[in-house]
Amino acid sequence: MPIEAKELELLIKKAFPDSDVILKDLVGDGDHYEVTIRSVMFNDKSKIEQHRLVNKALSGYLGGTLHALSIKTLSLDN
Amino acid sequence: MSDKILIQIKSDIENNNVVLFMKGSSQIPQCGFSATVCSILNNLGIEYKDFNVLLDNDLREGIKLYSDWPTIPQLYIKGEFIGGCDIVKEMYASGELVELLKKHELIA
Numbered sequence: 171m172p173i174e175a176k177e178l179e180l181l182i183k184k185a186f187p188d189s190d191v192i193l194k195d196l197v198g199d200g201d202h203y204e205v206t207i208r209s210v211m212f213n214d215k216s217k218i219e220q221h222r223l224v225n226k227a228l229s230g231y232l233g234g235t236l237h238a239l240s241i242k243t244l245s246l247d248n
Numbered sequence: 249m250s251d252k253i254l255i256q257i258k259s260d261i262e263n264n265n266v267v268l269f270m271k272g273s274s275q276i277p278q279c280g281f282s283a284t285v286c287s288i289l290n291n292l293g294i295e296y297k298d299f300n301v302l303l304d305n306d307l308r309e310g311i312k313l314y315s316d317w318p319t320i321p322q323l324y325i326k327g328e329f330i331g332g333c334d335i336v337k338e339m340y341a342s343g344e345l346v347e348l349l350k351k352h353e354l355i356a
Contacts, residue, residue: 217335225318233318238281241334 185227204240212245253310261324266296269311270321274298281333282321288340
């Protein structure tokens with residue numbers, strides 16, 4: 171079952187209020203997205219830690235409702 | 249799911265230098281993300297042990313629990329969880345992955 175882009179962006183914004191989010195619906199089926207998130211909350215964290223924060227924000231969706239999400243995280247200190 | 253699968257996963261990760269839990273096999277990946285990681289590992293010319301989670305639902309759920317990571321593929325090098333497709337791709341592009349493999353003397 172797909173997820174609306176707006177809903178996905180809302181979930182991310184809720185977890186990372188300061189973030190810039192670029193969301194691409196790769197196929198147009200609401201099921202294959204690529205997201206780039208830039209947030210101060212990623213500062214001083216390893217890639218794994220950054221991705222874990224995103225995974226947590228999207229828990230219950232990733233690997234379930236949301237089949238394919240490509241994640242890119244950027245901190246403000248890089 | 250029993251603890252047996254977690255013990256099995258731990259032992260597989262500890263007994264192989266490079267381990268990839270994926271959808272499909274390294275010969276025939278059945279997911280784009282898994283295929284990407286395979287092609288990176290193949291480009292680097294390193295040997296790795298692949299486990300197809302589509303053949304074993306306990307393994308599929310167990311590996312997510314083991315790493316506290318909700319998606320597959322998952323790459324492990326020398327017992328350490330490296331990440332999924334996005335992180336492996338970034339580390340390959342930045343040269344970090346090659347450095348890590350060199351450090352462990354898995355490539356020259």
